[in-house]
Amino acid sequence: MKHLLTAADLSREDATAILDDADRFREALLGREVKKLPTLRGRTIITMFYENSTRTRVSFEVAGKWMSADVINVSASGSSVAKGESLRDTALTLRTAGADALIIRHPASGAAQQLAAWTVDEHGGPSIINAGDGTHEHPTQALLDALTIRQRLGTIDGKRVVIVGDVLHSRVARSNVALLHTLGAEVVLVAPPTLLPVGVGGWPVSVSHDIDAELPLADAVLMLRVQAERMNGGFFPSSREYSVRYGLSEKRQAQLADHAVVLHPGPMLRGMEIAYSVADSPQSAVLQQVSNGVHVRMAVLFHLLVGTEQEAISA
């Protein structure tokens, strides 16, 4: 693997190898005071975040630093974007300044793919990691969600995963649908008709508008964030209406099977997408997702920059 651009690109073997390595990194670091592996010493990782983010940028930065890489942050504010430079020229500059990996978050769908095409050189160019491109994909989020489901349920194959909320604007939903399908899960989307993409008929999912009918059958429920910043029209009447129809309340949680796990990619709008008590209940895996995020990103960086042959964990 050279890049991680979409979850749709990942074969079952690749995805499973990354998840296995993530678990291995987790175990290797468990309870260690000194969280530092020499794996990526002397490698340069540049994050290019053109949208606000805390969790994803910090997660990648922790992952890189725990593997001894040099991590350099570039954000749209404070950059040459204001001087009119094209994304292509910025990317070529960062590649040529020595980046072994470029991690990009960008409001435009397809930005990561473009970057990979632009930055290829005679040595192959840097590895590109898509950390979220517009409404398209966010593959490391799907990997950490899959790892969390696998840890909670033992396997993903044959499990029923219900994804609830703003599917239309959600790169998390797209990446999860692709990866969960690859890994053998059955995926159900629950959303208001206005928040479903036009082409959803071609996705390997079933669609429902009735969350209460779906919850009792779910092995995992993935609540999406309402992407208010991507909405310029009235996609639903009000926050209250959305919450009543699609929010995961305590009452709805009671319909879930005991073994079912609740996920949310964060940041959560508690009280709207998910009740406070549900987010903090043992059935919720939101913090396990955060923890898995670091280990999944270590595994991804390892796969892209070192390969799968070598021994991942030493020192």
Next chain:
Amino acid sequence: MKHLLTAADLSREDATAILDDADRFREALLGREVKKLPTLRGRTIITMFYENSTRTRVSFEVAGKWMSADVINVSASGSSVAKGESLRDTALTLRTAGADALIIRHPASGAAQQLAAWTVDEHGGPSIINAGDGTHEHPTQALLDALTIRQRLGTIDGKRVVIVGDVLHSRVARSNVALLHTLGAEVVLVAPPTLLPVGVGGWPVSVSHDIDAELPLADAVLMLRVQAERMNGGFFPSSREYSVRYGLSEKRQAQLADHAVVLHPGPMLRGMEIAYSVADSPQSAVLQQVSNGVHVRMAVLFHLLVGTEQEAISA
């Protein structure tokens, strides 16, 4: 010690141990070209700065890096705050992403205390360091001020420290009053009545409105910054008026005893709070404070993350 939330929490023994270690770090690094101790290798320190700052953030970052920690910066701009995430969820996310210490500056008084309550987990959670919360406390500032006074005067016990200016909005004043009292100093506050807190009667201080009566008796004078950004009313008629009544002019400096030391937490508004020449005079310790800031923060990180038993300085 698990956290450093307030100077009021510090016992005389704890505070003295931190000051002693700060002096030890200073001596250990003195004149060294290679300023790098292995003390915190593999520890992850995340700074969460929700207010502008250069000196405090850089001071902590230098302290962490000189001890070989991984330091990751999060600021309010460019973070998920804009997406509506609560401070609690951000803190839980950063804890779970691997932070051993969270250093927080926040406009809300009590934010650090909240963070400590929120982030506790079965292993104890990360250490929380209050780097300034609203108008409440800024304990590492008080520690570096105390260290500076101790270095200049030999001891703090029994010394008379005059704190001048905007006490009402000053977390620096609150932390200094608490710590200086604990360490045996006599503290005098000099401020316009509008810039004194209502509850000041219960503080272990004496209060004066006449700076010229107090200066000749002072062993140390701590000039506060006028926190214009926290004032929404007319607390004093004009900058000029403030300067005339409470500024440390050359003429006022002449009233000080020879041994008396002048401190200012910075950033200074020269010409208003303190005259240019006074700030740059040998009696001023403003740069000694900055230097002590790094060593005090090294000592605090050491006490919180390693403990007092082990040998602080090696390599």
Next chain:
Amino acid sequence: MKHLLTAADLSREDATAILDDADRFREALLGREVKKLPTLRGRTIITMFYENSTRTRVSFEVAGKWMSADVINVSASGSSVAKGESLRDTALTLRTAGADALIIRHPASGAAQQLAAWTVDEHGGPSIINAGDGTHEHPTQALLDALTIRQRLGTIDGKRVVIVGDVLHSRVARSNVALLHTLGAEVVLVAPPTLLPVGVGGWPVSVSHDIDAELPLADAVLMLRVQAERMNGGFFPSSREYSVRYGLSEKRQAQLADHAVVLHPGPMLRGMEIAYSVADSPQSAVLQQVSNGVHVRMAVLFHLLVGTEQEAISA
């Protein structure tokens, strides 16, 4: 050498030594997976960027990190500038907090020189590197341009370098004129009369307004960025007009000698200053400039912080 404030300060010997070391760093790192030299371990480098920049800040950060220095970034946004602190006090604070080198970009011409004067102390103070001050100088840019020309043409001595565009606002032009003259090149400025400085008559250059007459004679062409953010008047009728008269089009490129090299400091406004195809042609050295930027900055940091006597490259 203590500071790098202007290209005009560099003797032919100093400049050549830096270029030689830059080439040496390049060769030492060539094809290495682990790009990490121990040269500056335990040294603290603080970047102070008061203007937006990606390439220069990242280039310095990569250079510092590849030499194992601790690099700390300070930008105007998020700093104490908003609280009214003077640049002098900020600089003294950063010096005293432990900076071995301060790298400054500032909108005011002369800021770096000021910083060097302000921060000197009994041990000499930190090394100051000018990363661009107003319309004055940007010496590391001139060094990387010179290195690129030397690599392409074998030597700089006796070569004819044509600098085209907004000379008036360009610190890149000023630094290049000084350094290229020192290194023996013949420099020609081509610009509209409104974009030439008043004092250009005293520069060691010839001036032309006719790009088409100059291109056939050039060994190197340096296209400048139009600094729209520094223009508050109408310096030229329109972008289109500028492009037609001073842009490096494909047709103009055809007038160049085969051996001639095209440079641009970036960020490029393609289609205006330089045609897309020209920027990406083999004759263009824009990416070679970026790559040389890192090695030149490594060499500069090495010269300032370690000196020229010691062995630069080990491990």
